[in-house]
Amino acid sequence: MIVGVISDTHDNVSAVDSAVSIFEERGVETVIHCGDVIAPPVVPHFEGLEVHAVLGNNDGELDGLESAFRRLGNGSELHGRFVELEIDGTVFAVLHGENLDDVEAHAESGEYEYVCYGHHHVAEEREVDGTTVLNPGAHFPTVPDEQHSIAIVDTDSGDVEFVPVEE
Secondary structure, three states: OEEEEEOOOOOOHHHHHHHHHHHHHOOOOEEEEOOOOOOHHHHHHHOOOEEEEOOOOOOOOHHHHHHHHHHHOOOOEEOOOEEEEEEOOEEEEEEOOOOHHHHHHHHHOOOOOEEEOOOOOOOEEEEEOOEEEEEOOOOOOOOOHHHOEEEEEEOOOOOEEEEEOOO
């Protein structure tokens, strides 16, 4: 299965629209959002996809965000600050990742194939004892263009591809 990973969209509708177009072109059905969606109006731009998001340090209007994710349908959900997801037999840990010690602890636990996080606005892929640690990049306006990216994960092959997102 092809899974999309995005983070730190910070109400950037044009970035979300571009990312969704890429997800659709690549056959992504399930998207992991690593937090900092910010407000409910951006959520409908993910229409047609199953989106699992965690809360980031800047997410507000929690009731509105939860409702917006429920309205997306397709099993979409706004989880709390952390979620363990099993997608096509592959186990993902998802957190916003303000505290890098938490990211490392999940990676070192050996419980997950992938640990996905955001917050630091820098795309990253690295291995920790067989676990892939993944930050897809960010879409905050002050982030350098080369960090405006999403990640595509192929759960069958284990391949990860970073795709630039142009707004």
